[in-house]
Amino acid sequence: MSLEVKTEQPIVVPQSIIQPKESRLRDFLSIMMVNKAAMVGAIIILFYIFIAIFAPILAPYDPYEIQLENKLMPPSFEHWMGTDDKGRDILSRILYGSRLSMGVGFAAVAFGAFFGIIFGLVAGYYGKWVDSIIMRIMDVMLAFPGILLALAIISALGPSLINVTIAVGAFSVPLFARIVRGSTLEVKRLEYIDAIRSLGANDFTIIFKHIFPNILSPIIVQGTLRLATAILSAAGLSFLGLGAQPPSPEWGTMLSNGRDFLFSAPYIALFPGMAISILVLGFNIFGDGLRDAFDPRMKK
């Protein structure tokens, strides 16, 4: 018998066997660094966040100040991006507008993620009829095009930036719920969940302390990608006059305002449009990079 080893012999593991401490964060960052597109995305996002925070310092003019004598001025040294039909400085308005657009985006995604994560965890963990009921409701929500659902919600609640946030958040709920449910099903059958159950932990502890932290990566990826959609949808709804109301410097509203001068003064619409596209592009490529970095198959 090869296994007959003396039972009494002391079993001590030399300390050197324990591998050196390695950091998951460092692993993650090294993958992100290699992915150049993701880095560009990250820089764009950081740049916009910087602008949003320091808008009052960076903006050369008051975004609300009407100077009719300077209206429809093309880009120049005084007004880098020109002025709109009421003589307001477009650069200043875009700088301040970043606060609104990003604020709406983050708030909407946070709202959608919060409910989506709870629904997904509960559906995935309990399964059976709980799962069926929650996921069928989510399917119904998914069946509507997002923007249509948002329009319906806003027409019920009335146009305002807060209602746009709720509407955009609401149509993100089923997307988060689906992803979270899938990951929950995967993690739920792992042995450490059985282990913690056999220790007598209650469902709340199992769901939020043991399942949730282990399904964060897909949620973060989805959240980043959703931010792009949320910002775009919010701007779209504002463009339609359902979100931020003039004179607020929301990008969608500014775009809508510039529509009347597309041929005579294209810069009024061009710069807010660019601000939106570049930010959305930034979130999208950053989200793609995150997905690659979290993918275990990408690890060496």
Add this chain to the structure above:
Amino acid sequence: MEKVIDKKVLLKVDQLKQYFPVKTESIFKPKAFVKAVDDVSFELFEGETLSIVGESGCGKSTTGRAILRLDEPTDGKVYYSGQNILELNKKEMRKLRGDLQVIFQDPFASLNPRQTVKQILNEAMAIQNVVEKPKRMDRMLELLGYVGLPPEALDRYPHEFSGGQRQRIGIARALAVDPKLIICDEAVSALDVSIQAQILNLLKKLQKQFQLTFLFISHDLSVVRHISDRVMVMYLGKVVEIAEKKDLFDSPLHPYTKALLSSIPVPNPTLKRERVMLTGDVPSPIDPPTGCRFHTRCPFAVENCKQVEPALREIRNNHFVSCHRAEELAQ
């Protein structure tokens, strides 16, 4: 093993059944079930190690999970210290779980990758409230000592350890709540042979130290021979033989056990042995054979075996077999 009289039954499993529904193609067809565990009864004495062996899919792990109510069994009774634990409500069951612990097969999946060893052990103690808060740190160091890990291990994450070390952490977690019965579900199957020996010896040492009772589930007969007091052989959801280890390995009665034992490799190439080879595959547990479940592959099957299901009978002292022809074949 003659002192049978003073043995106390710690766990008694009575006609345990675990059926899993399978999807049928048509909703008009009757529902089909995988009969993973079908009418299994046995007793586990305090302080002993009972092994359950069998091929994969014979229901040995399912039996362990059903006892712990990790999967709710379909039918049957499980008495722990005289109390049917399948009747307990959620709250009572949670309290009792401290007594029944489990060590899992895969040391890479059995620890939460986001928790340090300290958090893992601390949480186990907190859930069962076995140690007062200020004393927990000392207790954790003590536990690490029992399983042979250095104190530095506390602040590390599972991915920083090797498979054998992780298994030690799993054992420490099980010990943290002062259990009486530990179900080792293929506890060493995923480890290298040299590490297997270490972990088995550790388990033996801990059993002696804390008067633990083990239900040891394994497909590896050499491991079973090393650790068990008694062995139970399962085939297709049924118990085919239960006996003292020595008795079972030296004189197996059931044809299936004989075939199983003859498959153990012997490190002596010149030794001539009688090799019992089985033909065919294990039948589907959805539609198991009538009569004796083994009759489709049994070289000694007669007409009676196809018709009548054999009961588990005591043929010799403490040697139970479910085979119609056990007495004949023993000659």
